[in-house]
Amino acid sequence: MNQLYDFDRVIPRRNTHSVKWDLMAKVSREPDLIPLWVADMDFPAPPEVVEAVTRRAELGIYGYAVNPDSYFEAVGGWMKRRHGWEIRQEWLVHAPGVIPAISMLVMALTAPGDRVVIQPPVYPPFFDVIRKNGREVVENPLVLRHGRYEMDFEDLERQLEAGAKMLILCSPHNPVGRVWTREELLRLSQLCLAHKVILVSDEIHSDLVYDGYRHIPAASLSEEIAMNTITCISVGKTFNLAGLQTANVIIPNAEWRRAYTHTLHALHLFIQNYFAGAAVVAAYTHGEAWLSQLMSYIRGNLDYLTDYLAKHMPTIKPVKPEGTYLVWLDCRELGMTAPEIKEWMYRKAKVALNEGSTFGKEGEGFLRINLACPRATLAEGLVRMERALKER
Ligand SMILES: Cc1ncc(COP(=O)(O)O)c(C=O)c1O
Numbered sequence: 001m002n003q004l005y006d007f008d009r010v011i012p013r014r015n016t017h018s019v020k021w022d023l024m025a026k027v028s029r030e031p032d033l034i035p036l037w038v039a040d041m042d043f044p045a046p047p048e049v050v051e052a053v054t055r056r057a058e059l060g061i062y063g064y065a066v067n068p069d070s071y072f073e074a075v076g077g078w079m080k081r082r083h084g085w086e087i088r089q090e091w092l093v094h095a096p097g098v099i100p101a102i103s104m105l106v107m108a109l110t111a112p113g114d115r116v117v118i119q120p121p122v123y124p125p126f127f128d129v130i131r132k133n134g135r136e137v138v139e140n141p142l143v144l145r146h147g148r149y150e151m152d153f154e155d156l157e158r159q160l161e162a163g164a165k166m167l168i169l170c171s172p173h174n175p176v177g178r179v180w181t182r183e184e185l186l187r188l189s190q191l192c193l194a195h196k197v198i199l200v201s202d203e204i205h206s207d208l209v210y211d212g213y214r215h216i217p218a219a220s221l222s223e224e225i226a227m228n229t230i231t232c233i234s235v236g237k238t239f240n241l242a243g244l245q246t247a248n249v250i251i252p253n254a255e256w257r258r259a260y261t262h263t264l265h266a267l268h269l270f271i272q273n274y275f276a277g278a279a280v281v282a283a284y285t286h287g288e289a290w291l292s293q294l295m296s297y298i299r300g301n302l303d304y305l306t307d308y309l310a311k312h313m314p315t316i317k318p319v320k321p322e323g324t325y326l327v328w329l330d331c332r333e334l335g336m337t338a339p340e341i342k343e344w345m346y347r348k349a350k351v352a353l354n355e356g357s358t359f360g361k362e363g364e365g366f367l368r369i370n371l372a373c374p375r376a377t378l379a380e381g382l383v384r385m386e387r388a389l390k391e392r
């Protein structure tokens with residue numbers, strides 16, 4: 001396939017009101033820091049999306065918006081083509097983001113004090129949406145076996161037997177990069193069914209999967225599982241549109257859909273972002289070629305990272321990802337304490353990766369790196385890390 005998109009182009013993002021670039025520089029007081037942390041990309045969205053958003057901007061009147069009629073066709077078509085799952089229009093409910101959706105699901109479908117299971121090390125807001133809503137976090141940690149993370153089903157069964165109301169699955173998994181297999185998803189879903197536990201499947205990374213792996217929506221496994229599963233999807237990660245703050249929640253169970261919608265209305269969060277409807281339609285209708293080239297480019301970055309670490313920083317071991325543009329780095333052999341890692345990373349190397357401990361105590365001694373940047377940016381970040389490590 002011809003390379004149509006220039007992912008090598010470095011687009012300056014400093015002073016663009018960016019969390020990744022500007023907020024980190026401000027908080028760390030390191031203005032020259034290279035940010036390889038928060039999950040957004042240093043690439044522009046597909047040209048068709050930029051065009052659709054620009055057309056909206058040019059109207060100049062930014063009033064309340066409704067989704068275009070083509071919205072469902074675009075979302076449903078994407079799910080069917082890319083993930084082999086046919087969804088019904090009435091199952092689809094709006095959210096102003098996947099994490100707001102999960103928080104509202106916790107509010108709508110569990111009661112204060114209820115136990116909610118997550119699988120750390122995992123995306124930090126999973127802890128927040130449970131704790132900040134006054135529910136109890138139950139941890140079913142993943143297990144690292146021969147360089148690959150797996151679910152601990154025996155522990156999960158014990159946790160579910162002790163009583164839980166909901167399980168929040170990260171599929172594919174951030175930060176460990178697993179794309180769960182049909183067998184794993186079936187076993188997990190069946191355990192949830194058997195113990196009457198609602199399965200909330202965060203599938204925000206589902207489009208970002210490397211060749212040789214296939215994302216399976218948990219709810220597509222069977223009708224019975226679909227009725228016990230709520231799926232959250234979004235264009236935010238796939239097409240780098242996180243700032244538009246929009247997501248879709250797929251809820252086949254009518255009773256749960258009513259409960260979620262009630263909370264969405266109670267919080268008055270049901271109105272779509274002015275730019276998002278057009279962006280979602282453009283992305284899901286025209287974004288496939290761009291996405292495929294994006295994943296080839298990120299694959300190249302992954303190979304670059306893997307080779308570089310092996311040659312120059314062999315004590316840092318990347319956990320091979322199957323999906324997502326994030327890589328979980330095992331830094332335990334560096335033998336540094338958490339404050340030493342911070343000092344090396346922010347002050348000496350002047351790069352920002354995510355600290356593993358923020359993903360749960362299992363993440364201590366790990367870092368998460370974001371590969372969604374031009375190779376030159378990644379290369380500069382790695383050189384800085386290596387140099388600072390040698391100077392220690
Ligand atoms: C697993 C996971 N869920 C949700 C989000 C955030 O989604 P949103 O910005 O739509 O709330 C992220 C962002 O990195 C993520 O990794």
